[in-house]
Amino acid sequence: MNNFIFQNPTKLVFGKGEIAQLATLIPTDKKIMMTYGGGSIRKNGVYNQVKEALKNHSVSEFGGIEPNPEYETLMRCVSECRENGIDYLLAVGGGSVIDGTKFIASALKWEGEPWDFLVRPLKVTEAVPLAAVLTIAATGSEMNNGSVISRREFKEKRFFFNDACFPQFSILDPTVLYSLPKHQLANGIIDSFVHVVEQYITFDNKAYIQDYWAEGILKTLIEVAPKLMDNQEDYDSCSNFMYAATMALNGFITMGVAEDWATHMIGQELTALHGLDHGVTLAIVYPGVIKVMKADKREKLLQYGERVFGITTGTEDERIDKTISATEEFFKSLGVKIKLSDYNIGNETIEEVAHRFGERGYNLGERGKITPEVIKQILNEVR
Amino acid sequence: MNNFIFQNPTKLVFGKGEIAQLATLIPTDKKIMMTYGGGSIRKNGVYNQVKEALKNHSVSEFGGIEPNPEYETLMRCVSECRENGIDYLLAVGGGSVIDGTKFIASALKWEGEPWDFLVRPLKVTEAVPLAAVLTIAATGSEMNNGSVISRREFKEKRFFFNDACFPQFSILDPTVLYSLPKHQLANGIIDSFVHVVEQYITFDNKAYIQDYWAEGILKTLIEVAPKLMDNQEDYDSCSNFMYAATMALNGFITMGVAEDWATHMIGQELTALHGLDHGVTLAIVYPGVIKVMKADKREKLLQYGERVFGITTGTEDERIDKTISATEEFFKSLGVKIKLSDYNIGNETIEEVAHRFGERGYNLGERGKITPEVIKQILNEVR
Numbered sequence: 001m002n003n004f005i006f007q008n009p010t011k012l013v014f015g016k017g018e019i020a021q022l023a024t025l026i027p028t029d030k031k032i033m034m035t036y037g038g039g040s041i042r043k044n045g046v047y048n049q050v051k052e053a054l055k056n057h058s059v060s061e062f063g064g065i066e067p068n069p070e071y072e073t074l075m076r077c078v079s080e081c082r083e084n085g086i087d088y089l090l091a092v093g094g095g096s097v098i099d100g101t102k103f104i105a106s107a108l109k110w111e112g113e114p115w116d117f118l119v120r121p122l123k124v125t126e127a128v129p130l131a132a133v134l135t136i137a138a139t140g141s142e143m144n145n146g147s148v149i150s151r152r153e154f155k156e157k158r159f160f161f162n163d164a165c166f167p168q169f170s171i172l173d174p175t176v177l178y179s180l181p182k183h184q185l186a187n188g189i190i191d192s193f194v195h196v197v198e199q200y201i202t203f204d205n206k207a208y209i210q211d212y213w214a215e216g217i218l219k220t221l222i223e224v225a226p227k228l229m230d231n232q233e234d235y236d237s238c239s240n241f242m243y244a245a246t247m248a249l250n251g252f253i254t255m256g257v258a259e260d261w262a263t264h265m266i267g268q269e270l271t272a273l274h275g276l277d278h279g280v281t282l283a284i285v286y287p288g289v290i291k292v293m294k295a296d297k298r299e300k301l302l303q304y305g306e307r308v309f310g311i312t313t314g315t316e317d318e319r320i321d322k323t324i325s326a327t328e329e330f331f332k333s334l335g336v337k338i339k340l341s342d343y344n345i346g347n348e349t350i351e352e353v354a355h356r357f358g359e360r361g362y363n364l365g366e367r368g369k370i371t372p373e374v375i376k377q378i379l380n381e382v383r
Numbered sequence: 384m385n386n387f388i389f390q391n392p393t394k395l396v397f398g399k400g401e402i403a404q405l406a407t408l409i410p411t412d413k414k415i416m417m418t419y420g421g422g423s424i425r426k427n428g429v430y431n432q433v434k435e436a437l438k439n440h441s442v443s444e445f446g447g448i449e450p451n452p453e454y455e456t457l458m459r460c461v462s463e464c465r466e467n468g469i470d471y472l473l474a475v476g477g478g479s480v481i482d483g484t485k486f487i488a489s490a491l492k493w494e495g496e497p498w499d500f501l502v503r504p505l506k507v508t509e510a511v512p513l514a515a516v517l518t519i520a521a522t523g524s525e526m527n528n529g530s531v532i533s534r535r536e537f538k539e540k541r542f543f544f545n546d547a548c549f550p551q552f553s554i555l556d557p558t559v560l561y562s563l564p565k566h567q568l569a570n571g572i573i574d575s576f577v578h579v580v581e582q583y584i585t586f587d588n589k590a591y592i593q594d595y596w597a598e599g600i601l602k603t604l605i606e607v608a609p610k611l612m613d614n615q616e617d618y619d620s621c622s623n624f625m626y627a628a629t630m631a632l633n634g635f636i637t638m639g640v641a642e643d644w645a646t647h648m649i650g651q652e653l654t655a656l657h658g659l660d661h662g663v664t665l666a667i668v669y670p671g672v673i674k675v676m677k678a679d680k681r682e683k684l685l686q687y688g689e690r691v692f693g694i695t696t697g698t699e700d701e702r703i704d705k706t707i708s709a710t711e712e713f714f715k716s717l718g719v720k721i722k723l724s725d726y727n728i729g730n731e732t733i734e735e736v737a738h739r740f741g742e743r744g745y746n747l748g749e750r751g752k753i754t755p756e757v758i759k760q761i762l763n764e765v766r
Contacts (some may be wrong), residue, residue, distance in 0.1 A: 001397075001619070001626065002397065004395070004398070006394070006395040007393070007394035008398070009392040011388065012388065012638070014389070014639065015384070015387065073588040073762075075452070206619045206622075207609075209600055209626060209627055212595065212598070212599025212603065214590075214595075215599075216592050217595075219591075224591075236384070236724065239589075239639075240591050240592065243592060243639070252635060255397065256393070256397065256398075256622075366760050377489070
């Protein structure tokens with residue numbers, strides 16, 4: 001096991017009916033900016049529940065944060081917060097709204113152009129306090145310090161971390177998933193799944209519990225996925241999925257182990273260049289990564305195949321191939337197409353993605369072996 | 384899954400050589416009281432490492448905190464802290480030292496007799512900040528808000544919780560286990576194991592990940608135990624065991640599930656009355672609990688047998704009996720005797736333990752079905 005430092009101060013408030021807790025979770029002397037997305041919270045009742053719980057608070061609103069939250073939009077909210085003396089941010093939405101709100105919270109404490117802490121090497125360490133009411137299970141943003149922001153003007157999608165951006169609390173009511181569009185449910189399942197494998201399918205870290213815990217999340221996602229696709233209003237499936245998505249990216253499974261993240265980094269570029277849903281990009285790229293990197297990931301792929309999919313027969317090479325196929329079939333079972341050609345993406349994009357990482361001057365993967373050349377191989381594998 | 388609230392702010396600093404981090408983890412303007420036990424830290428080098436790291440800090444010392452930390456001893460430290468204007472406590476030791484230090488930290492902020500918050504209904508919510516350097520893997524106190532204190536004068540052992548007692552940080556260097564006496568290693572493995580089953584072997588909570596995670600810790604303990612008993616200086620085994628002990632009682636596996644704790648409550652009385660090691664009491668009592676409560680715990684015992692011990696053949700009743708035997712054999716494999724008669728404990732104690740819970744007026748177990756009568760059955764089962 002590698003040496004590590006871990007801390008996650010976010011309070012999780014989980015379960016049906018818990019949105020009402022907002023009334024006491026935020027001090028009444030705070031000036032709150034409530035942020036949200038395209039308005040689905042008005043249809044599913046969450047907006048009314050939040051407003052009811054906060055009826056004795058001072059609440060401003062900023063709606064319209066888009067999927068892959070946009071720098072220009074968020075900067076407008078930063079101005080409104082400054083004008084209104086906001087000192088508490090409440091994100092009501094999915095990962096895009098929460099990520100966007102983390103950016104707003106950080107930008108409010110940043111002197112100068114906030115784009116600078118997205119392109120680094122400047123590091124942001126302060127933020128206005130924020131909390132979340134989660135409406136989509138997927139990104140894990142509700143219990144971590146990370147955020148991904150897009151700037152369509154530059155066709156860029158960039159991430160940052162800020163320890164002051166751990167939500168003070170996040171409320172997770174699984175019944176909010178009952179009315180989520182099916183494709184968002186599928187994307188969320190894929191996103192959670194790939195978060196786990198990015199932290200698990202690397203090499204043997206001699207970290208036994210971390211492996212069992214990663215496998216436990218994967219097995220749970222595989223178990224609940226077909227049930228959810230069949231009946232979205234099943235509380236057991238919704239609650240286990242929502243819990244899985246949070247546990248997949250809150251640092252609990254990553255203590256003392258190596259991490260990959262090549263799939264996320266490459267996928268991010270496909271979204272930046274073509275606007276593909278984040279979950280879709282992962283379902284496309286991940287099979288390519290494990291095909292091209294299968295020698296490096298050999299031991300873990302065998303373990304993943306056996307413990308998660310029960311693949312125990314055949315030669316080792318056959319078992320690895322079956323395991324990769326089982327992963328592809330899982331993504332496809334969620335109704336997602338997993339080839340670049342399904343989205344009319346070809347060689348020009350492959351070259352551009354490789355070029356971008358070449359320019360940034362760092363390689364990807366748990367051993368830093370995924371060079372721009374290997375990125376091309378990966379994307380050609382899933383063409 | 385049940386509704387729940389979770390928060391654990393403790394920073395974990397894990398790995399070989401990490402004690403040196405103390406130098407920057409505690410602000411230099413703090414007046415620190417370093418607490419410890421019987422002096423093993425002078426033999427294993429931890430004392431010198433701590434003193435070296437804190438050479439630019441103001442550090443007082445209080446040694447001699449005993450196993451099952453004693454109220455009178457801790458109250459002496461409270462006086463010394465007051466006299467010296469202490470505003471930071473650093474526990475260097477195992478669960479007893481950390482529990483004792485949590486008590487000192489709370490008592491320093493309590494007006495009146497601190498025994499009152501051990502016998503309740505008064506609740507303590509404030510504490511002087513504290514941190515820990517762990518030297519024994521067992522109780523999980525390094526990453527939770529609980530503490531158990533003994534008062535030999537009354538033959539009592541009582542617990543309290545205080546959210547202000549989550550250590551600000553805990554440093555876990557697995558190499559400290561290299562020189563731990565074998566019986567403490569065995570006790571620690573049993574303590575960690577029983578912490579997990581108290582949160583796992585109840586009934587079906589429809590909490591899939593929590594089950595997998597509990598099983599992952601149990602399997603890890605079963606895997607590392609014989610390796611550790613054979614070669615205590617194996618870093619992989621020490622690090623995985625130390626990690627397991629912390630994860631067993633930091634709230635990570637208990638979100639949204641029922642909890643038992645009958646074994647701990649009954650075992651605590653055996654320590655109070657006879658001075659038995661905590662781990663030993665658990666190894667005695669737990670088999671009695673699952674024998675007497677096997678109808679209530681049926682579903683979970685079958686799952687535990689199959690997933691943890693690989694018991695899949697025979698009728699359900701046979702599988703449960705095999706599972707209970709496997710649990711007993713695991714405890715015995717650590718060199719611990721698991722019958723009351725091995726410790727010359729007989730009917731008088733059984734009656735006294737039942738009487739005590741009768742007086743307190745509450746039943747034990749995840750469904751509150753363990754009455755004083757059932758406590759007698761459990762203890763007679765392991766006589």
